[in-house]
Amino acid sequence: MDVSADIVIDLLLGGSLVGILYLIAAVGAVRAFRVRGPRAPSSPHAPPVTILKPVCGDEPGLYENLRSFCEQDYPTVQVVFGARHSGDSALPVVRRLMRDLPDADLSVVVAGGTRGANQKVGNLANMMSVVRHDVLVIADSDMRVRPDYLTAVVSPLGDPRVGLVTCLYVGRPVRGLWAALGAMSINYGFVPLVLVGRLIGAMEGCFGATIVLRREVLDRIGGFAPFSNQLADDFALGEAVRALGWRAELSRYVVDNLVSESEFRQLLQHELRWARTIRAITPFGYACSVITLPLGLSLLAVALSWGSAEAVTVFLIAYICRLILVRVIERTFGLDAESSWWVPVRDLLSLVVFAVSFCGKKVVWRDRELRTGSDGRLFAGRSSR
Template identity: 40%
Template sequence: MSAHALTVIQWVLLAGCSAAALYASLAAVAMPFFSARRTRASRGSDADPFATVGVSVLKPLCGAEPRLYENLRTFCNQRHAHFQLVLGVSSPDDPAIAVVRRLQAAYPRHDIELAIDTRVHGSNLKVSNLINMAGHARHDVIVIADSDIAVEPDYLDSVAAPLTDARVGVVTCLYVAQGVGGFWPRVGALFINEWFAPSVRVAHAAGSRRFGFGATLALRRATLASIGGFDALKNCLADDYWLAEHVRALGLRTVLSNVMVATDVIEPTFAALWQRETRWLRTIRSVNPLGFAFLFVTFPTPWVLIGAWLTGDLLARSEDAAHLCAALVSGASVAAGSAARLLLHLRAARHEHTFWRDLTLVPCRDALLALQWLAAAFGSHVMWRGARVPVEAGVAPAARDASLNAMEPTDGA
């Protein structure tokens, strides 16, 4: 080997910096501005073929979360003519019951049903709740939405519309996060708005449809029955993903709706936020190990810092053309990665104030995400609503066996 040749480590770091800069650029371009997302979400459908079709919205609840009433109220203010809300809890002492009673009193003409059922089915308590709630659903279209989701008045019309196509099996939505209650919720909102959502959009633009999000899963009642109902998911950690995966195994498509719903981040402490986000990352690891392994290219700031150091080191050895060219590539990656990360933050900001307020959090957020990724690479359990759940529960053997043939050429969520 020539004395002037780059070392293996230098080549690896140069490749990593270039890949991270390319990814950051794609992510920044793929994400619409926050204001554009809100405009698109509020337009509604000009001609909704599902206008006369009944929709049952299932919302499993657990505890009186901050803003629970406000979020549930947005589901009562829908333009859709025929819809039902089924709100389920697994304990007669759940504080969410009082919130539901308040909602029922405020909307006496709405079809709002409270399901209180203590029966437990499998290891996933959310799915257990859904199994108990399913018998209360009366309509042909089922929409499952997490408890912390807020929506626009045209939401049901918009997410149900793609189901008029018989080739569509499930419709899902991305979401915009807002921190509720202080510093750590703000940091958590950046996780969703400036890492998770862009990564989904990049994968979607590349052709992947292997995803399903608890923010919204809309499907026909007949489709749900065809996959074995919610019982097929009762031992799955990643139940949202596996529901959509089961549907894809039937040969039906997943549609990512243009609608962006809103979600709350409420974790008040670093420990709570760490637990939630490492659980999220371990869930990704459980359903897509290869995709999880390559997430390291999606953390821009660490790579910008590595690239800056590498550029300086290469320039110090730039007596030959190889090192000089490598330094130029590394420097270009640093510039492109920095600009793309700044653009992504600008696009995700709600307004100018939040852009400047959270700008100093961006490098900290990226560094924390890298540490969480390393932590999520290990460990066999996650904590979910106080329960210790094995990561292996995210890989349901029946679901995997049923879907292998349909999914081999595609990417993971």
């Protein structure tokens, strides 16, 4: 074996050892997080709320997802749906929901006059024309919640120092292998990374699963307009709120994200969009995040060293630590147990996505091809269809 191969193997093993320490820290961070279980509404802080639900196309489980936000154990709720054009395939689902829940305060805004490459943000800006309440809840269309959701996520705003509330989310696969692998990426990659960052004070995330803020706060940061060309609009919004001195609160409530990718191409496009988004907004942090994949790194070391005892030992330690973390996550968040054999497959796929994310700036989002700039800004491309 030549010297260059030895160096690569040593780097892989060194990264794996650091990654094993990360896995141990992640077990502690997950165990320290207390998930809020179902409970009756009891918070004294329950101001009227408007939920903003931008939609773009039909997707598996869309009706059930949207309905879960409309059936809340909460005093006063307005739900506003928004689409960019009258032919959007999500609109028949929205209208069916409005027929099925005639007593709910539901409305829909259809307007195509949006500025900027981020059409979701443009959609949100258009929806503000019918908003009636001062507390806003923004949530992506692929999220599903329980009836106690609003009570949990709105109550922290009773503290005037809190400017924004956000939520973790876990992946719930709809059906099939690719959806299951996508959910594993969320549950065993994203979730522990966020909780470790939170534990050490290195990550103040804001996630599209849920963003809760007062209208006054939104007005102070300039409304939605400053984020109209941001790929990571949720992250940028959170940064803007914190920059004005307010605190962003991570709720103990965990939202379900319905993962519905039915083929490898869809899964790869989705995960590359995530990866290139993070790389654009925090390039150094993203490069360092490879250490969160010690199972994949050590498996590569095993292959390159032709199964050396040292590499195999590191791989086995990483595998055991990874499985412990997976089981702790499953117990903490009430997830179905995954087969142990799929864990290294998922980590190898994550390593592939990590490597490919450096090979371009194109992302595909809701069938639109876009490019990311070095600062996370979006540039319009074309439809991928």
